[in-house]
Amino acid sequence: MGETNLETTPLHQMNPESRFSELVADYAKYRPSYPAAAIDKILEGLENRGQLVAADIGAGTGISSRLLAQRGVQVIAIEPNTQMRQAATTHRLVEIRDGTAQQTNLPG
Template sequence: MSQTNPETTPLHTLNPLTRFSDRAADYVNYRPSYPAAAIDIILEGLAPPTQLLAADIGAGTGISSRLLGKKGVSVIAVEPNAAMREASEPHPLVEYRDGTAEVTNLADASVDLVTSFQAFHWFNPEPTLWEFWRILKPSGRLAVVWNHRDREDTFTAEYTRIVRAASNVERVDERMKFVDPLLVSPHFVNLREYIFVYRQELDLTGLIGRSMSYSSVPRSGPMQQQLVAGLRDLYQLFANEDGFVYIVHSTSVHILSAIES
């Protein structure tokens, strides 16, 4: 099977605008959320949430957008994939719009906060960060968030091994190198990083569905069958008396301030 190595291939060149089109339903049902503390730290020190307008870029089916909306923030959820937008759950404070990270179609200095949850690695970093700076108000805030699977947790490590074996990329959970553009951007300063723990509770259907939400995992064929068989065996070994297993995440939140023009 042909493999692509994200160590050498920029992910923004791997058709990120449409590659999740057939994963929208699995995204809605099985992708993990984010810890409440992560949302709180993003908003800490800003104006009251009801006075904020945020742009959530690469919003997917709106998991993070709705979390911000539940805090009272008005959110423009920018997502280029029509299937993902159509699968999103409505929220009165969330407006879904077509757009990319590089071309959001938002006005200059129009938002107080830009967020990107589990998506920044799919963006072309240089034009993206310029676009984020352009749409932010002076001294606006950028928050980039990832859920990293915890390799120290036995179940999570074995789950990761099984998914990688069936994946058409060599690494499916390597994100930290994508922080580098944040460190060298001429548009943002004062990088702060926070780490939180998040446990996703899943039954067997959820465990398989979570895996099928990855764009790198085949949806049919021998490798998909191998994946499902491996996950069934893993579930039988680790499920508790209530029928649940837990994928443990280390949620990293990177917060930066926009440089005033």
């Protein structure tokens, strides 16, 4: 795809495997978390959270993956960008995998 300029190239035209590589440190530092109430609402009424498996597609640094895991949900985090995967905070219930929305390599 060649070199891209983050200021002039539309996001949809950028390679998802590298488009945020230059911004990972700032993203990890400044990207706010999601409200705990939002995650709690998603999980409301679901029993046996330890038996749930969630797929976080385009996981970035794993913000939502971590929040789900903190509530007992096993998460498979799919992220195409190597630097984002490396910056992701780990949790024992989160498995971080290389992949895209089009090719997750998840079963089914």
